[in-house]
Every structure is written in structure tokens, then in C-alpha cells.
Amino acid sequence: MALGRFATANRSRTAHEYVLTTLRSAILGGTLKGGTRLVQAELAAELGVSTTPVREALRDLATEGLVVMDPHKGAVVRPLDIAEVREIYELRMTLEPLMVRRMIASVGDAHLAEAEQLQQAMETETDLGAWVDLNRRFHAIFSELEDGSRLAGILAGLRDSAAPYISLSLEARPLQVPEANAEHKQLIALYREGDEAAIIELTLQHLASTLAAIEQAHEAGLIG
Amino acid sequence: MALGRFATANRSRTAHEYVLTTLRSAILGGTLKGGTRLVQAELAAELGVSTTPVREALRDLATEGLVVMDPHKGAVVRPLDIAEVREIYELRMTLEPLMVRRMIASVGDAHLAEAEQLQQAMETETDLGAWVDLNRRFHAIFSELEDGSRLAGILAGLRDSAAPYISLSLEARPLQVPEANAEHKQLIALYREGDEAAIIELTLQHLASTLAAIEQAHEAGLIG
DNA sequence: TATTGATGTTGCATCCTATAAAATGCATGA
DNA sequence: TCATGCATTTTATAGGATGCAACATCAATA
Numbered sequence: 332m333a334l335g336r337f338a339t340a341n342r343s344r345t346a347h348e349y350v351l352t353t354l355r356s357a358i359l360g361g362t363l364k365g366g367t368r369l370v371q372a373e374l375a376a377e378l379g380v381s382t383t384p385v386r387e388a389l390r391d392l393a394t395e396g397l398v399v400m401d402p403h404k405g406a407v408v409r410p411l412d413i414a415e416v417r418e419i420y421e422l423r424m425t426l427e428p429l430m431v432r433r434m435i436a437s438v439g440d441a442h443l444a445e446a447e448q449l450q451q452a453m454e455t456e457t458d459l460g461a462w463v464d465l466n467r468r469f470h471a472i473f474s475e476l477e478d479g480s481r482l483a484g485i486l487a488g489l490r491d492s493a494a495p496y497i498s499l500s501l502e503a504r505p506l507q508v509p510e511a512n513a514e515h516k517q518l519i520a521l522y523r524e525g526d527e528a529a530i531i532e533l534t535l536q537h538l539a540s541t542l543a544a545i546e547q548a549h550e551a552g553l554i555g
Numbered sequence: 556m557a558l559g560r561f562a563t564a565n566r567s568r569t570a571h572e573y574v575l576t577t578l579r580s581a582i583l584g585g586t587l588k589g590g591t592r593l594v595q596a597e598l599a600a601e602l603g604v605s606t607t608p609v610r611e612a613l614r615d616l617a618t619e620g621l622v623v624m625d626p627h628k629g630a631v632v633r634p635l636d637i638a639e640v641r642e643i644y645e646l647r648m649t650l651e652p653l654m655v656r657r658m659i660a661s662v663g664d665a666h667l668a669e670a671e672q673l674q675q676a677m678e679t680e681t682d683l684g685a686w687v688d689l690n691r692r693f694h695a696i697f698s699e700l701e702d703g704s705r706l707a708g709i710l711a712g713l714r715d716s717a718a719p720y721i722s723l724s725l726e727a728r729p730l731q732v733p734e735a736n737a738e739h740k741q742l743i744a745l746y747r748e749g750d751e752a753a754i755i756e757l758t759l760q761h762l763a764s765t766l767a768a769i770e771q772a773h774e775a776g777l778i779g
Numbered sequence: 780t781a782t783t784g785a786t787g788t789t790g791c792a793t794c795c796t797a798t799a800a801a802a803t804g805c806a807t808g809a
Numbered sequence: 810t811c812a813t814g815c816a817t818t819t820t821a822t823a824g825g826a827t828g829c830a831a832c833a834t835c836a837a838t839a
Contacts, residue, residue: 345626346791371823381792383607386824390571390611394618396708402568403798403823418705425649481642481716484620485709492705569824595789605826610790627789627832 347384350374351391358397358408359494360460365410369398396492411496413549419493420542423486427538428531430474430482435527437476443519446472450515462508463498469515496545496554503548510540571608574598575615582621582632583718584684589634593622620716635720637773643717644766647710651762652755654698654706659751661700667743670696674739683725686732693739720769720778727772734764 343349354374357363369389371382378385393400400406449469456462470490477483501507514537521530548554567573578598581587593613595606602609617624624630673693680686694714701707725731738761745754772778 345789348626370821372821382823383791383793387611387614387790391614391618394615396705402572404800405823415705421653422650422705422709425653426646429645429649481620481639481646481713485646489705571824594787596787606789607825607827611824625833628834629789 345384346380347387350378350380350384350388353378354388354392355395355397355491358392359491359498360463361495361498363408365408365495367408369406369408371405395488411492413546413554416493416496416545417542419489420538423489424535424538426482426486426489427534430477430486431530431534432527433477433480433482434473435522435525435530438473438522442472442476443522446515446519446522450512450519453515454512459501459505459508463501466511493545497541499554500541500545500548503551503553504544507541507544511537569608570604571611574602574604574608574612577602578612578616579619579621579715582616583715583722584687585719585722587632589632589719591632593630593632595629619712635716637770637778640717640720640769641766643713644762647713648759648762650706650710650713651758654701654710655754655758656751657701657704657706658697659746659749659754662697662746666696666700667746670739670743670746674736674743677739678736683729683732687722687725690735717769721765723778724765724769724772727775727777728768731765731768735761 343352354363354369363369371385371389375382375385389398389400389406392398393406397409398406399409446469449465449472453462453465453469456465474483474487514533518530518533521533545554567576578587578593587593595609595613599606599609613622613624613630616622617630621633622630623633670693673689673696677686677689677693680689698707698711738757742754742757745757769778
């Protein structure tokens with residue numbers, strides 16, 4: 332099942348946590364596609380732990396919404412359909428503005444400098460997987476400002492659920508990358524100015540264009 | 556710890572599910588108060604299962620946000636503070652209108668008749684615990700119309716998290732009950748008419764007044 | 780203050796049981 | 810005779826119990 336790539340870069344405090352983060356990365360990154368059966372014994376053997384922490388991790392992913400579990404039947408990677416992606420984006424477009432307002436209040440120069448560094452790295456990054464990872468870290472800088480709040484948790488869950496689709500969409504239409512780079516640059520500038528309305532507008536526009544790209548890729552048959 | 560009252564009325568398919576629903580009810584109903592330590596061995600003995608399903612249930616509750624778990628430290632019932640209650644209501648006031656729009660589209664006469672029955676039962680109910688349960692079932696009729704959607708899941712989580720506070724607030728200010736009864740009656744009428752704007756307005760007003768009641772009870776020192 | 784030891788509790792591995800789905804055999808009807 | 814439906818067995822896999830090891834906490838001591 333080729334989880335080794337994820338399994339190595341991971342020094343968790345507990346086996347359960349290790350399995351959880353490994354599986355989550357594999358699902359979000361698209362390595363584990365929707366519909367894949369997740370057999371406890373197989374995963375345990377592959378990751379070098381017993382089935383107990385694997386079961387716990389699968390349950391966590393189930394309540395997070397990334398896998399589906401039925402009693403005595405087992406766990407399956409949740410196969411999102413396009414309707415659910417649309418709902419996720421509807422909710423994000425409703426909630427992200429609230430998040431923006433809070434982040435403006437708590438963002439500092441250090442954060443913006445860090446964001447700028449990542450932004451520049453993304454400009455020159457050619458590997459798509461690496462770019463996606465940088466992108467995640469970029470947005471994490473802002474999200475972590477409000478870490479621990481309900482809103483941040485909900486949005487994180489929504490973003491995670493749509494992440495596999497974004498990866499696929501980027502593969503299908505790589506020209507989205509320069510667009511996103513430009514938007515990130517603009518975003519930093521707007522945060523420097525503290526222009527709330529403009530940030531919200533840019534955010535909504537970014538979400539709308541991402542959803543449009545996913546839908547196009549879906550209609551073209553590039554996404555299940 | 557007196558979980559027996561919940562433990563009996565529960566015929567789950569798995570021990571894990573049984574523990575999960577039992578603990579959740581106890582937390583939502585206020586039997587297990589915020590800050591209470593949840594020791595796996597104790598719970599297992601009390602519920603007549605081993606520690607394995609208990610741990611799984613605790614993890615579920617942790618990702619639901621009802622308990623906090625630290626590695627090797629254990630689980631504690633999450634002590635909500637008033638700030639978090641405010642955030643929950645802010646989010647609900649943002650999201651419930653979306654939910655209303657969907658529910659109007661899918662509600663039928665049978666649902667409204669069922670809601671009316673519950674509404675009438677609540678008019679005459681004197682026991683507070685029983686009233687709270689009827690209230691939950693009343694709102695569940697509407698929520699279940701959209702069951703399975705992301706939005707419904709998020710809202711269910713938010714409502715659950717605030718539930719202990721609502722219980723406490725009702726105990727502190729029982730006059731909220733007739734108010735709520737009147738609002739429920741009005742709600743049914745508005746759904747019959749399909750008046751979207753009015754339903755949303757009433758919903759927001761209901762949320763605002765509930766939050767105000769909780770805050771008053773909090774300021775009066777009746778709520779931790 | 781730092782260190783060490785005792786204690787309680789979690790976390791994990793192993794073994795066993797319960798369950799659901801698949802496979803097999805049998806009977807019945809065309 | 811063959812196909813089809815039903816009952817029964819088999820097998821794969823999830824769920825649960827138990828025992829032990831790892832860890833955090835706190836108290837006692839230097």
C-alpha cells in the first residue's frame with residue numbers, strides 16, 4: 332500500500348498518533364483514494380504496530396469524516412462526491428470571512444515575514460507535491476493564530492475533506508499554480524494594510540475559483 | 556459516578572458504541588460536569604466492559620470536542636468557559652439560517668404533525684429533564700431532514716457542546732420554558748406557511764435570547 | 780533545586796470471541 | 810438436466826478482554 336514515504340517522516344509520541352497522522356496524510360495527499368478498504372491487520376503490519384492503535388486511529392478518522400466505518404464490516408476511505416465538495420465550499424465561503432476578521436486582529440509582522448518566505452519558495456517550486464505542502468504551511472500560519480477555537484477546528488476539517496480533490500484538480504490543471512501564487516502575494520500585502528473588506532473579497536474569490544477548477548476537472552472526467 | 560441511569564436505556568450493537576452514547580448523554584445532561592477526570596478502569600468497571608472500548612469511546616468524544624485527552628495523562632470532561640459558549644452561538648447564528656433554507660425545502664406534513672405532538676407534550680411537561688429531552692427530540696425532527704450533510708453534523712456538534720450550559724441555565728431561570736414553548740408553536744406555524752425570512756428571524760431571536768439567559772445565569776454565578 | 784523512587788494510569792501487544800459475508804451443498808421447480 | 814433459491818458451513822476480519830510495559834506525577838531526600 333506504499334505508506335512508507337509517509338511513515339518515515341513522523342516522530343509521534345504515541346503509536347496511535349503516528350498511525351493517525353500517517354493515514355491522514357496519505358488520504359489528504361491522494362495516496363489512499365476514496366473507496367479503498369483499510370484492513371486493520373494489513374495496516375498494522377505495514378506500520379509495525381499492533382491492531383489496537385490502528386483501530387483507534389481509524390475511529391478518529393471516522394469521526395473526522397475522512398473514512399467510513401461500519402461495525403464488523405471495516406473501514407473505507409470516504410468517497411466524496413462532487414455534491415459534497417460543493418457543500419464544503421458553500422460552508423467555507425460562509426465561515427472564512429469570520430475567520431479573516433479574527434486573524435486580522437491577531438496577525439503580526441513575524442507571521443507575515445514567515446508567510447512571505449513561503450510565498451517566495453512557492454514561486455519557484457516545480458514539484459507539485461512539494462508545492463501543495465508549502466501551500467498547506469502557508470495557510471497554516473494564519474489558521475494557527477486562532478488555533479483551538481471552534482471555528483478554526485471546523486474550517487480545518489472542511490479544508491482537509493476537500494484536500495484530495497484539490498490535489499487532483501491541480502494535477503489536471505497545473506496553470507492554477509501561478510494564479511494561486513499571485514493571490515498569495517496579494518494576500519500578504521492586504522494583511523499588511525489591514526484591509527479587511529479586500530481580504531474577504533480575495534478569499535471568497537479564491538474559494539470560488541478553486542471550486543470552479545474542481546468542477547471543470549470533474550466534468551472533464553479527470554476526477555471520480 | 557452514577558452512570559447507571561443512562562447505562563440501562565441503551566441497546567447498542569457494540570460495546571464501544573454503548574460506552575460512547577452513555578458517556579455522551581451523561582456529559583450533555585450535566586451528570587458529568589466539566590473538569591471531571593475520566594479514568595478508563597473506573598468507567599470500564601462501572602459499565603461492565605473492558606478498557607479497550609472505553610478508550611475508543613473517549614477518543615471519539617475527544618475529536619467531538621466534549622473531552623480533552625493528553626497522552627499518558629488521561630481524559631477530562633472539557634470545561635467550557637463562557638467565551639466558548641459565545642463563540643458557539645456566533646457560529647450557530649451564522650449557520651442556522653443556511654440550515655433553515657434547506658429544511659424548508661424538505662419538510663413535510665408528517666414532520667410538522669409530529670413536531671406539533673411534541674410541542675403539546677412540552678406545554679404540560681413539568682419535569683425539567685423530561686422537557687429537555689422532548690426539546691431535543693423536537694429539534695431533531697427538523698435536523699434529521701438534512702442528516703448526513705456536513706452542515707447538519709457541524710451544527711449538531713455545536714448544539715451538543717452548549718447543551719450542558721443550556722441545562723444549567725434552565726435550572727437557574729425556569730421561566731425560559733414557557734417562552735420556548737411559545738416560540739416552538741410559532742415555529743411550526745411559520746413552517747406551515749413556508750415563510751423563510753420569518754423562520755430565520757425567529758431562529759436568530761431564539762438563539763440570542765438563549766445566549767442572553769446563559770450569560771445572565773453566568774454573571775449571577777449560577778454557572779461555572 | 781535537582782534527583783530518585785513509589786504509585787497510579789495510560790498505551791500497546793497478544794489472544795480470544797463475535798459477526799458478517801462468501802462459499803458450499805441441497806432441494807425444488809422449470 | 811440445469812438453473813435458481815434457500816439453508817448451512819466456512820473463512821476472513823472486526824471487536825473485546827487481559828496482562829504487561831511505558832510514562833507522568835508527586836513526594837521524599839540530598
